[in-house]
């Protein structure tokens with residue numbers, strides 16, 4: 001019996017941050033060895049919101065940095081297939097066929113698309129952005145992905161994939177597995193500015209590649225409880241991003257409980273809470289930093305991984321497309 005497949009990935013728009021980590025990468029690290037794991041560098045998805053020449057010129061470097069970040073986070077390069085989406089034109093062919101299995105109103109109900117349009121400064125919804133979940137369905141289904149670990153903003157897209165897979169199988173006979181969404185323990189990580197989501201486009205991130213000093217500077221500048229003007233005023237822990245990060249990244253639960261208690265009672269200053277968070281985050285990032293050094297020393301490793309992974313994925317996708325065309329009764333070459 002063949003091993004089940006995992007498919008997930010990111011757009012090559014910059015370095016990965018703690019939000020990406022908790023939303024998707026933590027599950028990749030935890031699960032990838034048990035699956036045949038595909039990690040997409042989703043540059044066609046990037047084009048739905050960023051498509052200038054400069055954006056495209058940065059894809060190669062961003063792809064290298066992104067794959068380096070994923071490996072540094074703990075994915076074993078021997079156990080994962082990385083590939084560049086735009087190097088596999090058959091993904092576009094599948095996208096074209098799947099577009100007929102979903103309606104415009106269904107896509108208009110996907111909440112993340114409106115957020116993405118707004119965040120990227122678009123006044124009206126681009127056609128390609130409306131089709132973002134369909135292209136994602138093509139990514140997942142072209143390798144017959146069975147599990148898809150993604151963050152909260154992406155969960156609705158996986159639901160669209162499931163609907164499309166069922167519809168395809170119902171119309172033409174079973175070709176695709178209906179993939180399972182793997183929800184994160186922390187489906188959405190708040191930004192350093194207190195905005196609902198840590199996000200590159202909002203500039204409220206802590207990067208997996210930040211050094212100690214950058215982490216300290218960002219934490220010290222973090223939003224806390226706006227009503228608390230002095231350390232002896234009782235503070236609110238709920239919705240306070242500093243404590244949200246303590247909850248996720250500080251393994252010393254007793255320390256976190258004690259800090260919360262003192263914060264609520266007005267017996268601890270923001271600075272102490274932030275100092276302890278800086279330490280916790282830096283201890284969390286230390287092993288990632290060590291692995292990154294080893295990966296960066298291994299020159300050519302990442303380029304080779306993307307090259308080989310893309311070759312392998314293209315072979316798999318061509319096979320899937322033969323099955324799709326046969327099932328649909330389309331003439332094949």
Ligand code: ATP
Pocket residue numbers: 009010011013019020022023024149150151152153154155186187188189190197198199200201202
């Ligand atoms: P950003 O969201 O920072 O602008 P992006 O939109 O380019 O970056 P995606 O490629 O859409 O990033 O996201 C990659 C994965 O990371 C998705 O599974 C997404 O749900 C997850 N993710 C991104 N930001 C967060 C966050 N703040 N909390 C949890 N998961 C997140």
Ligand code: MG
Pocket residue numbers: 153
């Ligand atoms: Mg996003």
